[in-house]
Amino acid sequence: MDKRESSKEMLISDALLEVPREIDPLVDSVSLDAERKELSVAQRRVWIEQLVVDHHQSLYRFCYRLTGNVNMAEDVLQQAYLIAFQRIGQVKDPAKARSWLFTVVRTTFLKEVRKRREWVFTDVEVEDSRVPDRSYRLEVDSQRLQVALDALPETFRIAVVMHYQQQMSYREIAKQLEIPLGTVMSRLSRGKRMLKSKLLVLQKQFDSEE
Incomplete structure (x- = not known):
């Protein structure tokens, strides 16, 4: 054996x-x-x-x-x-x-x-003029980040998690999931947009409660 x-x-x-x-x-x-x-x-x-x-x-x-x-x-x-x-x-x-x-x-x-909190989303900052002088990185609030992630369809969520939490490259993700490189790029691009949108909504809700 x-x-x-x-x-x-x-x-x-x-x-x-x-x-x-x-x-x-x-x-x-x-x-x-x-x-x-x-x-x-x-x-x-x-x-x-x-x-x-x-x-x-x-x-x-x-x-x-x-x-x-x-x-x-x-x-x-x-x-x-x-x-x-x-x-x-x-x-x-x-x-x-x-x-x-x-x-x-x-x-x-x-x-x-x-359960893991070491997220690095340095290239997924929310670009919004309504958030002045704030480098809003997704790693700041893990609770809101998780709510936003949970709202993503599973295929996009897994791609985002593998790239940003597991720090895997596009090619590594494509190899591990056995999907074309272009599919990985598409899922990450759409996943980031959906994540940004959800986080902005959560941010507005948070600000209104303050």
């Missing part, structure tokens, strides 16, 4: 160790009936273990594309697996389980970056 395979097995094991167990010798498989409303702890564990084994490689590759960092990708993915275990009952159609897992990973990634 090579180092990559060993790391993969370790990550899966570490994640699943955190999944609670329920002693139920009668449960050795899980029904994937779309009509099933509730799953026991043992059933959820069986299902999530199988999903992790089946899709880990693709999920890890996707997570790494989002983070651009091996350690962060592993942390995000492990947390995503735990969340998936807790919410696996939401999946009513087994055929949609894979896409649901990818959604969990994306959501977990975005929640993780919200």
Whole structure:
């Protein structure tokens, strides 16, 4: 077993160790009936273990594309697996389980970056004559910044986060997300405009409350 395979097995094991167990010798498989409303702890564990084994490689590759960092990708993915275990009952159609897992990973990634406060938006200052002599940088107020980010469509939000929070270049983002360089530039350009607009609205609201 090579180092990559060993790391993969370790990550899966570490994640699943955190999944609670329920002693139920009668449960050795899980029904994937779309009509099933509730799953026991043992059933959820069986299902999530199988999903992790089946899709880990693709999920890890996707997570790494989002983070651009091996350690962060592993942390995000492990947390995503735990969340998936807790919410696996939401999946009513087994055929949609894979896409649901990818959604969990994306959501977990975005929640993780919200915790970080080292944003550098030096080229996204709000240019507005109504804000005189103020170098309004988006890193000033992390709370308003997060509100503005949450308002962006996911494709633009991820591009903005990767470029400004993760400090990834256009080419790095294009490579990680497997999209054309022009698409990255377009998403960042539109994302910045939407972000500026939202921040100006929030600034006006803040000023009116003072």
